[in-house]
Amino acid sequence: MTGPLRHSALADRGGLERRHPRIFRPPPGPRVATVALIVGAVGLAICAMWWLEFSFDRIGSGLVQLGYFLQLMVPPSHGGKLSHYLGALAETLAIAFLGTLLAAVLALPAGVLAAKNVVANRILHFFIRRSLDTVRGVDTLIWALIFVSAVGLGPFAGMLAIAAADFGAFGKLFSEAIENSDRKPIEGVVASGGGELHAVRFGVLPQVFPVMLSQVLYYIESNTRSATIIGIVGAGGIGLHLAEEIRTLEWDRVAFLVLMILVTVAVIDFISARLRFAIIGRRVAAPA
Amino acid sequence: MMRAYAQAVSARRARVMLGAAILLVLIAMSARTSEVDLAVFFARIGSVGDYFDRLLRLDNGQRVWTDLGEWFWGLGRWSRLLFDTLLIAYLGTFLGAIGGFCLCFVAAENLTKSRGLRFAARRFLEACRTVPEIVFALIFVVAFGLGALPGVLAIMIHTVGAMGKLFAEVVENIDMNPVEGATAAGASWTQTVRFAALPQVLPNFASYALLRFEINVRGAAVMGFVGAGGIGQDLVESIRKFHYADVSAILLIIIATVMVIDLLTERLRHRLIGAAR
Incomplete structure (x- = not known):
């Protein structure tokens, strides 16, 4: 999907950058804050996983079990009750x-x-x-x-x-x-x-x-x-x-x-x- | 005119009477099926008062507030469990938000043109949020074993369903001009989402995620009932073993935590929404 707008915009890229410096080079403050927030959230999540003793072994074997259960679920039946x-x-x-x-x-x-x-x-x-x-x-x-x-x-x-x-x-x-x-x-x-x-x-x-x-x-x-x-x-x-x-x-x-x-x-x-x-x-x- | 008025009033009366009659029949039927009649009700309602009275007594019969140290004897252990509970809620919210975030753009009418894809995403989200999380927790405890892991997964799945739907509604209400601009300039689907949709919806998303965290703290507090980690484990044990003072102490701790979290997230959310405007 390359419209004519894209071509003309790309041709005039230098001019656009000069006229709208804030869009091409946004002030670093908010960006740093956003990155810090994301890093903090992910870091906390990783710490939480460590604290709650998550292990790939358990997740893996659990998923296998779960898949097995799902197979047993079809077809649903009331078993006479x-x-x-x-x-x-x-x-x-x-x-x-x-x-x-x-x-x-x-x-x-x-x-x-x-x-x-x-x-x-x-x-x-x-x-x-x-x-x-x-x-x-x-x-x-x-x-x-x-x-x-x-x-x-x-x-x-x-x-x-x-x-x-x-x-x-x-x-x-x-x-x-x-x-x-x-x-x-x-x-x-x-x-x-x-x-x-x-x-x-x-x-x-x-x-x-x-x-x-x-x-x-x-x-x-x-x-x-x-x-x-x-x-x-x-x-x-x-x-x-x-x-x-x-x-x-x-x-x-x-x-x-x-x-x-x-x-x-x-x-x-x-x-x-x-x-x-x-x-x-x-x-x-x-x-x- | 008086006659017309009388007619109108009597018609409305008849409707109200009909409604009341249906209500009474329904009450009678429900009382029958759940084996509650008024005699049983009044015979047993007294024991509720007794129970709450005992909740506020220590083992030696004193009122709980006469000896705070004795009442909150397990504070260290309980705060660790409470910390676990908060982490379970956080992880469930975090992972669920990521899942809901990824799916909401697919489920939104204005960004995903493929009907089949949208339908699949919507039904999936619906299934995730209609099954109660404690049911997921019960199943996961069998699959993954006791501990926090099944609790986190159960909360996560429910959160994916709830947030995916809310997020999709937010996305459907965005201003479409930036999307059209991005498409016209030749942006791919991911680029359109990143540069046209995301900046508009991010503050709302964050606010919903915080609200969900608040709800999930309550949810995580009961996960222990089925063995899925957190403070619920101790609560269920002390209720079953009739350690009355412990029950009231743990309940108070949970209520206080929930209130503090409510207050904090409310502040944060107001700031987020304020920043967006």
Whole structure:
């Protein structure tokens, strides 16, 4: 692809260099900084590999093993346990659904309290927000382990884990939704003689409710993913089967389970995207 | 007009009632499948409170904060494990970012004209990010043996998928004029990427990589649950062996680390994005 532009540019190279010295000879400062950054990042990575005792032997033999496993994965098969798997999948969905709902119900008062325009006290606001952040900082899997040892193995622990992990996120999102609500409808309700309760019911709720509902739907969707793995630590659902089949090296069943999970997640994604679209009437960016 | 209003309101009421009814049915069905009913719920919810109370007591029954030395007795060991965790997160992010970086230009609509190639790249990225990383870790632990290596690889694969997609979206939103200029001047595909696309996207890429690092620190903290290295190993052991004070100590350390990392990366990201504008 050599256009005429290239020829004329090359012919006039000397002139171009004279007229635009900064492009041909950029100041060395930023370039040195970039190179230093790259060298630093790569150096740190190499140190980390040394510290964590990576060895080519292990990587090589592991890859060979992995290739062998992959061969065993085709064709995926359920090995006669399809009804077990489907039951576990239903349990997973139930955990995700109930856990998210529980979190939403519990987070509603927390979200109201954490909203700047409801509780004006700055110290209280700071305190509530930080505790919500703390809850959010703990991974679902950690919560699952904790609840398994608190209430015993099974889906109940899983539900509580999902609820605990989402409580922080919902509290934050709800409070933001309330903070972003428009003041005018509230003033309108108050001006036409409504009480404080009326203001909340007719002024705030209609604005905030669809946003919250769509966030809850989004979290049900993302919790379907989380709920598939909490079984690994014994908190119910399909993860239990997955961990077991991996430990007993039944690779065709592992492949089947993974495919099952992927299809379920895709279906739930599709349904919830549709529902969210219907509720809000426009695409909402998924909360990060 | 009143009639029309009443009709509109009753139609909406009916819809809300229908929604509520569906919700109730779904709740009942889920409660059945997951064997949770209200009686069980209230019978067992008390033990949660008990458990959290015990988390904050030392072995001798005292509150944990009465003897910090006893509470954080394993600080040396835990900080080493935490350091491992951070390195696992870093390596996973670093390698994953490189992978995502290489693939994102192939997956971007405006730079790769071949449909087949683009489709393959996109499906690959999707597969990498939809399978949860802990599942990868479980499989890799069997293949590579216990240790940090499977953890790094699991995080790396997930990062490739997540970052490849985000990067590709950034690339698709670039200003196409420099690309056209480079193509017109006879640049090859790699030259076009290097001189026309890269300068536009680099600050965004760096910012996403930092955000991913933040997420991966959380991910790396649980890798130890399945034997893939880091602080998770000790956490899972102390939870299983009912060493309550250790559990709360390790949890606090993890939370504090995650918060510090969040703050640091947020600062850095604001500076990066600020520098780009």
